[in-house]
Amino acid sequence: MTPAQGIAAPLTHVAALHLAPGAIVLVGGLLAVKLLVLKSWHHHRKGRKTAESKQSELEQQLKDLQGQYDSLHTQQQNSAAKTQPPPAAPSATTPAASGKQALFEQLIKENIALREAL
């Protein structure tokens, strides 16, 4: 044993005695923080993966629906083209549009007829 060792030994011992619990706590704390960060990162990755997969799933569903709609729309158009009667002459009693627009249309027609009768 060197003199220095002889002198330092009690100091080291004392330091080890006093500092060891602090170091243990510190290292433990750091480990806990690291674990938490890792866990959170893992969750984030997992969530992202779920969201991504969900989004792609929904996109696929939307594409399917769009396809169905297009097909039905085409079918409807074909069927309407087959069943539509030939265009009729405009009638004085048939409202041209809905609501007030139709009322105005009728009212104007009546007033025009009145002027023509002059």
Next chain:
Amino acid sequence: MPTLYHVGIDLGTSRSSITTSTGKRVSVETCVGYPKDVISRKRLQKDYLLGAAALDNRLAVNLIWPLADGVIRDDEQSLQATALILQHLLHIGLPEKQAGDQVYAAIGVPAQASIINKKALIQLTESFIDKVLIVSEPFAVAYASERFDECLIVDIGAGTTDLCRIHGSLPDPEDQLTLTTAGNFLDADIAQAIHKQYPDVQLSPKIIRNIKEKYGYVSATADPVKVKLNTLGVPQEYDITQLLRECCLRLTTPISAAVQQLVGSFDPDFQERLRHNILLAGGGSRLKGIDIAIENSLEAYGGGRVECVQDAEYCGCTGALKMCMEMPTEYWARI
């Protein structure tokens, strides 16, 4: 730049009203007074007097009421008088109008006015109104209150009572009824009944109208109606409570029957809705208890709900103005 004004006009047998897009509304008596002779012409300093001025000087003028039963009488003097009244209405309704400004008007006429009468109105206004739209008066009332679905309008005017079923479109001829049992009929009836009971009483159209407007009622109970009338110049108080009710009932009974007729002949699926959506308009709607009387007359039909418009005098011309202002320009261009 010329300004475009819109106006709604209710050309009535007794009073005519105008509402304008500038927010003004005026009502005048539908009468013109022409000086009786040279002396009255010299005193009045005018070729004619209009509305209240003519009535105030009625002893010095020949008074012309150009409308009868809601339509213009078929003679030259009445046509001329109607034109004067319409011009007067525009003048007082649009005092700010300059030469070159344009006026688009919707004029309400009785539900069953003839084509000849409507044509006459268009021709009359050609020289001072730029565009004229002729509308059914009860339809204008419906338009004012935005009642387009299964509604029955009863417009009790002076010359006519117009009834009109509204069901989401312009009314067809079978949806409309015009009765001559109206305000003037009631005036004549009240005068006759008073004279029958009190032969020496002195009456004038103005006195009768005041009695009707102030006391007219059809409800089962009412306060005693005692009026001061002259007998050979001496004022005396007369009790006319029962007499007045009987006269008013003679007005409302045919109206109730007409309501029943229009309800009964309507599509059965919509009759209930129609019965519960009856709107009374015009001066006659101010008779006390008339709404209840019509409701009672519908008991056998399953009951009904009758309302009176808030603004009996201007309701028709307000609806006509609203129609006028809401109608797109391209429609106006077609007439």
